Amino acid sequence: MDVSLAILFIGVLIFLAHVFSGIFHRTQIPDVLPLIGIGIVIGPLLGVVGTDDFGAVGPIFTTVALVLILFEGGLELRLDLLRASMRGTTLIALLGFAVTVVAVAAFGYYAIGLDVLTALILGSILGAISPAVVLPLSRKLGLIDETRAILFLESAVTDVLCIVLTLGLVDAALVGDFAVGGLVGDIVAKVVFAILLGGLGAVIWSIFLSRIRTIENTNFITLASVFVVFGLVEWMHFSGPIAALVFGFTLGNVEQLGLPVLAKYLPRKPIGLNRFETMLLSEVVFWLKTFFFVYIGLSILFTNQTWLLYALAISAIIFVVRLPIVRLGAGSATPKFDASIMAVMVPKGLASAVMAAVVLQAELPFADLILSVTNSVILITIVLTAGLAFLISRTPIGQVYKLMFTGFGRQSAAEAAGAESDSDTEPASR
Numbered sequence: 213m214d215v216s217l218a219i220l221f222i223g224v225l226i227f228l229a230h231v232f233s234g235i236f237h238r239t240q241i242p243d244v245l246p247l248i249g250i251g252i253v254i255g256p257l258l259g260v261v262g263t264d265d266f267g268a269v270g271p272i273f274t275t276v277a278l279v280l281i282l283f284e285g286g287l288e289l290r291l292d293l294l295r296a297s298m299r300g301t302t303l304i305a306l307l308g309f310a311v312t313v314v315a316v317a318a319f320g321y322y323a324i325g326l327d328v329l330t331a332l333i334l335g336s337i338l339g340a341i342s343p344a345v346v347l348p349l350s351r352k353l354g355l356i357d358e359t360r361a362i363l364f365l366e367s368a369v370t371d372v373l374c375i376v377l378t379l380g381l382v383d384a385a386l387v388g389d390f391a392v393g394g395l396v397g398d399i400v401a402k403v404v405f406a407i408l409l410g411g412l413g414a415v416i417w418s419i420f421l422s423r424i425r426t427i428e429n430t431n432f433i434t435l436a437s438v439f440v441v442f443g444l445v446e447w448m449h450f451s452g453p454i455a456a457l458v459f460g461f462t463l464g465n466v467e468q469l470g471l472p473v474l475a476k477y478l479p480r481k482p483i484g485l486n487r488f489e490t491m492l493l494s495e496v497v498f499w500l501k502t503f504f505f506v507y508i509g510l511s512i513l514f515t516n517q518t519w520l521l522y523a524l525a526i527s528a529i530i531f532v533v534r535l536p537i538v539r540l541g542a543g544s545a546t547p548k549f550d551a552s553i554m555a556v557m558v559p560k561g562l563a564s565a566v567m568a569a570v571v572l573q574a575e576l577p578f579a580d581l582i583l584s585v586t587n588s589v590i591l592i593t594i595v596l597t598a599g600l601a602f603l604i605s606r607t608p609i610g611q612v613y614k615l616m617f618t619g620f621g622r623q624s625a626a627e628a629a630g631a632e633s634d635s636d637t638e639p640a641s642r
Contacts, residue, residue: 225250229502236352244345244505245598248591251509261510271566273507276439277500278562279456281344283438284497285364286460287485290357301362304541304554305369308534309339312558313377315533316526324522330578333381337568337586338526340374342561343367344504345594350557353601359550362542363557371563372451376402378567382574406451410458413441417459418466434463434489435496453563504562511565512591519581523588530589531596534558535616545621549604552613556600560590 228250232243254260317335320326326334346367350360380398417437424433441459446452463485485493514520538555546554568586572579603609 225502225506226499229498233498244348244594247502247505248509248594251506252512252591253509255510256512256514271569273500273503275562277497277504278344278453279438279442280435280493280497280500281347282368282453282456283435283460284493285343285347285368286457286462287464287490287493289361289364289461289464291465301365301369304362304537305366305373307541308341308366308537308558309370309373311533311537312530313339315529319522319526319529323525324578324581326578329381329385330576330582333378333385333571333576334582334585336374336377336381337564337571337582338530338560338589339377340370340560340563340567341367341557342559342563342590342594343371344501344561345559345597346557348501349598349601350553353553353605355550355553356547359546359554363554368453368457372403372406372454374563374567375453376451378570382571382576385576386574402449402451403454405448406445406454407458409445409448409450410441410455411462413437413455414459414462415466418463432492434485435493508561508565508590508594512587514588516584519584520588522581523585523592526585527589527592527596530558530593531556531600539617542620544619546617548614548617548620549610551617551620552604552610553601555613555616556597556604559594559597560586561594564590 229243229247232246236243313332313335315335316338317328317331320331320334321328324331343364346363350363355363376398417434421434438456438459442452442456445455535555538551542551542554564586568583572583576582600609604613
């Protein structure tokens with residue numbers, strides 16, 4: 213593509229992203245769908261741009277987007293909400309991931325004809341839920357704070373489980389030795405050390421933040437600190453995404469944490485981000501999210517109709533098994549509307565795409581199939597998640613989903629807002 217046309221396209225895309233965001237606010241038609249559609253049109257359909265054109269920059273860009281999305285999400289998590297949602301998050305994340313892995317692996321083994329280990333690899337890849345999709349969708353659908361916290365934390369946890377389990381299974385396939393105990397221990401170690409390093413990095417950074425603000429041109433320096441922590445944690449072979457999430461959470465709640473032990477040794481009081489820095493981060497994440505979803509559209513391949521049918525069947529399985537998972541894992545106090553949204557919030561994203569690429573690089577059997585099916589499932593699940601969320605919030609489909617959660621609790625924030633809006637407009641209609 214000509215450089216001038218590329219720059220023109222970038223400018224038009226940013227304008228369109230704001231238009232799509234405005235449409236999202238008014239109609240709840242998610243802005244991610246047209247962005248993915250643009251990627252599909254200029255990529256697989258017209259062949260104007262492909263992922264190969266980005267070279268080594270493509271994976272780096274998608275990783276940067278994921279890191280900042282997780283960091284921003286961590287900043288928005290409040291300590292009291294985390295305490296309230298921890299039980300629900302743990303149960304839904306672990307149960308949902310395990311059931312999804314087993315269900316997809318069973319389909320891969322019996323319907324596709326994969327061997328057991330390869331089927332488990334496919335199930336592990338598709339066990340993750342994308343925080344890059346969940347975070348903006350849940351924020352704009354009127355869910356209560358506890359539900360949004362559970363969904364976001366679940367997406368972060370399943371991303372880590374997906375990455376660590378898939379890498380362990382790929383190593384097992386390469387060496388021909390699969391040890392469950394060692395794999396579980398590796399997962400726990402990666403998560404625990406990532407939490408410790410991410411939290412410690414945020415505390416140390418907050419101590420020096422006020423002094424650094426006296427220097428000119430340092431508005432982006434906190435973002436640089438996130439990249440430093442992520443890179444160091446990944447270099448140490450722990451979970452960089454979890455570290456980025458914990459870094460944001462600690463920095464956003466540092467005043468509430470107190471930290472009396474550290475206060476004895478560190479001279480300055482910890483501080484968090486100010487309003488301007490938070491707004492700046494939000495703008496950067498908006499830009500990255502825009503290009504991230506277009507890049508996902510570019511990554512979709514439509515080369516084999518049989519593989520596309522496999523992807524459709526797997527996507528259907530993922531949504532079907534999600535219903536009992538939410539029924540069992542969500543507390544009975546969860547509003548029916550929130551539970552209904554949780555039941556369709558299973559989009560796949562960056563972690564799945566990256567792990568499918570790892571399988572291809574390892575040259576395992578059925579690697580081409582796994583990559584193509586995974587990319588197709590990413591597209592299908594994002595479209596279904598966004599579409600069903602819209603239908604639940606705006607059409608009678610929502611009543612059907614609510615019937616599946618009979619016995620669940622109080623009125624949701626979205627329902628309360630809708631009822632208030634109806635009561636405000638009723639006198640005028642008379």
